[in-house]
Each structure stands twice: as structure tokens, then as C-alpha cells.
Amino acid sequence: MTLPASPREIGAPEQMRQAYDRLARRYHADRERFDLREVYTAFRRRLPEHGAVLDLGCGAGDSVSSYFTRDGWSAVGYDFSPAMLALAAKNNPALKRICRDLRRIRPGQERYEAAIAIYSLFHLRVEEQFTLLGKVFRALKPGGGLLFTYGLGCEDEPEEVERGESFMGETLYYAHTRPDRLCRRLCELGFVDIELAVREIGGERFLWCCCTKPGAL
Numbered sequence: 001m002t003l004p005a006s007p008r009e010i011g012a013p014e015q016m017r018q019a020y021d022r023l024a025r026r027y028h029a030d031r032e033r034f035d036l037r038e039v040y041t042a043f044r045r046r047l048p049e050h051g052a053v054l055d056l057g058c059g060a061g062d063s064v065s066s067y068f069t070r071d072g073w074s075a076v077g078y079d080f081s082p083a084m085l086a087l088a089a090k091n092n093p094a095l096k097r098i099c100r101d102l103r104r105i106r107p108g109q110e111r112y113e114a115a116i117a118i119y120s121l122f123h124l125r126v127e128e129q130f131t132l133l134g135k136v137f138r139a140l141k142p143g144g145g146l147l148f149t150y151g152l153g154c155e156d157e158p159e160e161v162e163r164g165e166s167f168m169g170e171t172l173y174y175a176h177t178r179p180d181r182l183c184r185r186l187c188e189l190g191f192v193d194i195e196l197a198v199r200e201i202g203g204e205r206f207l208w209c210c211c212t213k214p215g216a217l
Helices: 013-029 037-044 064-070 082-091 126-139 179-189
Strands: 052-056 074-079 095-099 112-117 140-150 160-167 170-177 192-201 204-212
Touching: 013 082, 013 170, 037 064, 037 140, 037 204, 052 064, 052 126, 064 074, 064 095, 064 112, 074 082, 082 095, 112 126, 126 140, 126 170, 126 179, 170 179, 179 192, 179 204
Parallel strands: 052 074, 052 112, 074 095, 112 140
Antiparallel strands: 140 204, 160 170, 192 204
16 A cells, blocks of 8 residues: 655645646746736835846746846746746746755845746745745845745644645645744844734735835835
């Protein structure tokens, strides 16, 4: 008898990359039901008129970063799925695309006015999430903003939750910590002005988080 895979087996980088390669076209075809304009507009109130945005898990390039590039921002997107990035080349040619797992990103000397992780951060283990967010903090300019999607949690849950969940015929890995611990860890990294909001978009409910690196742009 074949035992069901554990969440961590499902979440192995190569397993997840293959899953997203397989579902890339179906995922992109379904994007029209995800209207992110309201989220983008609210986030832009934290930001200057123009700048550069770092998109972590840019997928097919048609998520929030597409609003930025249409408004004249430069954008750099990381994703580990070549199939997703091939779609991004068509959907958002202004997006500079880098094929790399989020665990291995190296922002280098570039600094950004904004960073986003839309429907991507929760595919990493919890400690990997905060390692990545530490890199994001260092890559943001003072006063820069961060927007990301996170798993819903409640006070009576364990500090860390891991699960495999079906999505468009693929089983994907998800992980999150409780909202109170999320806020605490973001504060420890140095972020301020943390706002959490539960939003239902396209029939899916997630926790949306905005926060800022201290300073002035």
C-alpha cells in the first residue's frame, strides 16, 4: 500500500515546481476572476508615484505587478516555474523575469520602493518565510512597502500549520503561523505599520498583509 505523502514531501521544491508547470495554463486562464485592483489601490497609498517593485512568485506576470508596470514602475519578478515565466513574457513583457526558487533569491545591491508576494509566500515552510522576509526587508528602501498573501489562522491553532491541499487538480503545500505570531515576527524583522485584512477574492479567502520599512522615501 502506498502511504499518502506528508505535507513536507508535497512541499519539496522540485515537487512544487513540477506542479506549477503542469497547472500554469489553467492557472492563467482562471486569473480573470481575481480582481486585485482594490488591493493594489490601497497598497499604492503607502508608496511614491514611481519606483521599482520586487515580485516574489510572479507566476504568469498578470497579478499585482502588472498594475505597477502599467503605471510606469520597473519590476523584477522571481519564480521557479519556467512554464509560468513563459506566460509572463507574453503577459507582462516589462517585467524582468528571473527563474529561481524563492529560497535562493539574492536581491543584490538593488533597492526597491515596494515588494509583493501574492499567493506565493505560504508555499514555503514557516521559517523559510521569515528568512525570505528578512531578505525583503534589506532589499527595500527606507519607507518601502511590502504586500503579501497569507494563510488564515486563529488563536487556538498551533504556532505552525502545514498541510497539503488540492488546487486545480494538483496537491500543493501550504504553511502559516497564527496572525499574532506573524505580526510579532514582522516586528522583530523591523517592519512597522502592519495591517492585516481577511479578503475574499475570486472565491478564495486569505489574510492580506501590508507593512512598511521604517524611514522616508
